[in-house]
Amino acid sequence: MDLxxxxxxxxALITLGAxxxxxxxxxxxxxxxxxxxxxxxxxxxxxxxxxxxIAVTQLMVYIGGILVLIIFGVMLTQKQxxxxxxxxxxxxxxxxxxxxALAGVLIGMFxxxxxxxxxxxxxxxxATTPKLGEMLLTTYVLPFEVASVILLVALVGSAxxxxxxxxx
Amino acid sequence: MDxxxxxxxxxxxxxxxxxxxxxxxxxxxxxxxxSAWIQNRLGPNRVGPFxxxxxxxxxxxxxxxxxxxPTAANRFVHDFAPMISITVALTTFxxxxxxxxxxxxxxxxxxxxxxxxxxxxxxLALTGIGVYGITLAGWSSNNKYSLLGGLRSSAQxxxxxxxxxxxxxGVIMISGTLRLDEVVMHQTAPLAHSMQKLxxxxxxxxxxAGWLPSWNVFFQPIGFITFVVASFAETNRLPFxxxxxxxxxxxxxxxxxTGMKFGLFFLSEYANMITSSALITTLFLGxxxxxxxxxxxxxxxxxxxxxxxxxFVKVTILVVxxxxxxxxLPRFRYDxxxxxxxxxxxxxxxxxxxxxxxxxxxxx
Numbered sequence: 001m002d003l004x005x006x007x008x009x010x011x012a013l014i015t016l017g018a019x020x021x022x023x024x025x026x027x028x029x030x031x032x033x034x035x036x037x038x039x040x041x042x043x044x045x046x047x048x049x050x051x052x053x054i055a056v057t058q059l060m061v062y063i064g065g066i067l068v069l070i071i072f073g074v075m076l077t078q079k080q081x082x083x084x085x086x087x088x089x090x091x092x093x094x095x096x097x098x099x100x101a102l103a104g105v106l107i108g109m110f111x112x113x114x115x116x117x118x119x120x121x122x123x124x125x126x127a128t129t130p131k132l133g134e135m136l137l138t139t140y141v142l143p144f145e146v147a148s149v150i151l152l153v154a155l156v157g158s159a160x161x162x163x164x165x166x167x168x
Numbered sequence: 169m170d171x172x173x174x175x176x177x178x179x180x181x182x183x184x185x186x187x188x189x190x191x192x193x194x195x196x197x198x199x200x201x202x203s204a205w206i207q208n209r210l211g212p213n214r215v216g217p218f219x220x221x222x223x224x225x226x227x228x229x230x231x232x233x234x235x236x237x238p239t240a241a242n243r244f245v246h247d248f249a250p251m252i253s254i255t256v257a258l259t260t261f262x263x264x265x266x267x268x269x270x271x272x273x274x275x276x277x278x279x280x281x282x283x284x285x286x287x288x289x290x291x292l293a294l295t296g297i298g299v300y301g302i303t304l305a306g307w308s309s310n311n312k313y314s315l316l317g318g319l320r321s322s323a324q325x326x327x328x329x330x331x332x333x334x335x336x337x338g339v340i341m342i343s344g345t346l347r348l349d350e351v352v353m354h355q356t357a358p359l360a361h362s363m364q365k366l367x368x369x370x371x372x373x374x375x376x377a378g379w380l381p382s383w384n385v386f387f388q389p390i391g392f393i394t395f396v397v398a399s400f401a402e403t404n405r406l407p408f409x410x411x412x413x414x415x416x417x418x419x420x421x422x423x424x425x426t427g428m429k430f431g432l433f434f435l436s437e438y439a440n441m442i443t444s445s446a447l448i449t450t451l452f453l454g455x456x457x458x459x460x461x462x463x464x465x466x467x468x469x470x471x472x473x474x475x476x477x478x479x480f481v482k483v484t485i486l487v488v489x490x491x492x493x494x495x496x497l498p499r500f501r502y503d504x505x506x507x508x509x510x511x512x513x514x515x516x517x518x519x520x521x522x523x524x525x526x527x528x529x530x531x532x
Contacts, residue, residue: 068326
């Protein structure tokens, strides 16, 4: 095994182990903390897929943004309520359906990808960022704009909810 | 991977870490001496000549102190938080070029540890991870002052990260790359080159200012100011040091830390100061570029050394600026901090992006 293979298994192990803690841990702070490692491991796996831009975006958006807010919420609520918040399974069947669908998509992707050609791609690829930017503003401009409008709606909505609670 | 690459990388990492860690130690002493000078006292001057060994004595003291963990603390997170802080502080420098190229082992070596395509995003991403060191330290200590410090710092870092990222975008638009070495290369041309496109009623500026190097600070003055202010906030330095405001929070997030674990937070704060000064230098002040150095007729090796020295001098000036600001300005109140971040810095940096885009459209 060369260095890259070992590193790949290290990152895969981090991702899977942390994800297991997130799912099976009953202690919500521990679960939120394990999510940090899961996101980090996934970012490492993106690097192995030569998606450098996606990897850094994963770190910036999920670890630098979303997870900070989750940990914020968990930290504050746990201290204030004085009750240990425990997680327990709810809505088992809808969850099973969604996970099965997701697994189907992922396995389909796995089979349809031409893994043998990955070697050629790794030598041919240079910077992914300019191409991604071009495609987002030409071919995929509609999904890009729709996503930004949805984000704007979420922003306005959350600001509204926060304001209303303060007035009552 | 060939062996030379690995060996060269290890050598570069050793140089960078040695530089940053030694720099941090010297900086602690410099901070105390400069603050003493500003406040008209002497400062530490007993350990060694001019007190130069004070930092070494402090580190030895910290290493031998007892490591106390509060009984009610979350032990694992309490241990883990300083590791996150120091890891982020020591890895951010990897993408910053500290010189041009240098002849070594028979090849031209780029003086940058990790020559990646997405250098700027890497730095922003690591700043995002750096929040966790402080937040988790504040939470895991199980102390209300620590928690308040941790919460303040995460709110502050998230707010100012935005304007930091947005003020970098102006630089990205001008240089058209995310690689920090190319950003520096882009700044080496004389300003006269880009002034050719000025309208005729502004052509008289060319003999006046054309000799200046085309450092980004001349193209992005607003971006430069917002970036410097955001860097002060990101490094928790006065006037933005609310996470560790002594009069209100004892010590803030590191109240419950002793010994070398406290030392790691302290060290990462100073290392972050060096790194952000290096980043300001690279993005806005031309990095290792010294105007007219090429025309001195030096040998390539001496020229490389001059460039490294230029980078070092620029970073030192910025770091001293950091220290002088800390001992000159009072601390912001929390609502002032948030108002500045969201109602002044954010609109200003967005307006800067808009103006840069319009000017680029008009010039090309």
